[in-house]
Amino acid sequence: MRLLVTGGAGFIGSAFIRLALAGEGASGILNLDKLTYAGNLENLEAVAGDPRYRFVRGDICDAALVGRALDEFRPDAIVHFAAESHVDRAILSPEPVIETNLRGTFTLLEAAREHGIGRFLQVSTDEVYGSLAAPLEAGEEFPLRPSSPYSATKAGADLLALSYFATYKLPVVVTRASNNYGPYQFPEKLVPLTISNALEGRPLPVYGDGLQVRDWLYVDDHCRAVAALLESGRDGEIYNIGGNRSLANLDVVRQILSATGVSEELIEYVTDRPGHDRRYALSSQKTLAATGWRPEVGFEEGLSRTVAWYRANAGWIERVKSGAYQSYYERNYGDRDLELKRLGRR
Ligand code: NAD
C-alpha cells in the first residue's frame, strides 16, 4: 500500500513509519507533518534514506496543500495521526487543539472524499469514553463522555469521520488506543517526563493523589494493531486498542524510580489537573476477533526498553527540552508549585 501518514514526525506516527518500512507492508509513505513542538525529524533518521519514504512539511488544515499532496502522491490510504495530543497543553491553550484536531480532520476527510481514497484510518483515544468507574471497561458502543478540550476534539473528529462513512461512503476506520509509552515520546507526558526528570535528579510531579488509573500500551504494539486494522478493519467500524495493563499513576512513577535507581523522595505531589479523569479502561475484544492482534510487550519489559532508550539518547532529550519546553514547563508546573506553597504543603 501507498500511505499518506499525517503527524509522522511525532511519537506514535514515527514509530508507525519505522515499523511499516521495516517490513514489506508499505510500498511508499508520504509523511505530512507541520513540525510543531512535538514533531521531530530526528525520530525518522532511521528511514530518511529509504527510497519509499518522503516528507512534506505542512499543516493538515491547509486544504490546497493537502489536495496537492494527494494529487501528486496518490495514496491508497490515509493514516491520520496528526493532532495536538497533550491534555495539559490543551487546558492551557485550547485553540490550536480545536484547529488541528477538528478542522484538520475535516480538511483531510474532504480531500479524501474528493480523491476517492480507499481507506481513512482515524487514530483516536480511549479518552473519548471519559472516566469509568471500576470494573467497567469501554467497548466500542460505550457512550462518549469526553471531559477535556483534548478528548472532546478527538470525540468530535471521530464522529465527523464516521459521518463521512454514513453520508459519503468514505471507507473510514476509527481506532481508539489507551495510553502509549516508549522511545521518542516528548517529555511532557507522564512516562517520559518522569524518566527524564529522574535521570536528571529533578522533582517528579504527581497530580493530586496519584491514584488515577490508565491502561498502558507499548507504542509498537499500538502500531501493529493500526497496521492490522488498516488491512482488515471493516469500513465504518470503531476498534479499541488497549494494553491490558491498568496501573495507578503512582505505581508507574514507582516503577520508573526503581528502573532508574532514584529515591522516592523526588516524588512531589502537586495541584491536580482540572477535570482530571480518574480511570480509563478498554475492552479490545473486537480488535482481537477481527485481526488476532494482542499486545506483546508487557509493561516491565516495555518500561525497561524505554528507560534504556532515554538513557542512551541524552542528546535527543537535551535538544527537545529547548527554551520553548522550559517556558511550557514553567507555565504548567510553576503555578501548581505556588499553589502548594500557599497551602503550606511544601
Ligand atoms: P505527538 O504530539 O507526539 O505528535 C503529533 C504530531 O502531529 C507531531 O509530529 C506534530 O508536528 C504533528 N502535527 C500537529 N499538528 C499538526 C497539523 N496541524 N498539521 C500537520 N501535523 C501536525 O502525538 P502522539 O502521541 O504521537 O499521538 C498521535 C495520535 O495518536 C494523536 O492523534 C493522538 O490523539 C493519538 N493517541 C495518542 C495516545 C498517546 O498515549 N500518546 C494514545 C491514544 C491515541
Ligand code: TYD
Ligand atoms: P498523560 O501522560 O498526560 O496522559 P493522559 O492525560 O492523556 O492520560 O498523563 C497520564 C496520567 O499521569 C494522568 O492521570 C495525568 C498524570 N500526570 C501526572 O500525575 N503528572 C504529570 O506531570 C503528568 C504529565 C501527568
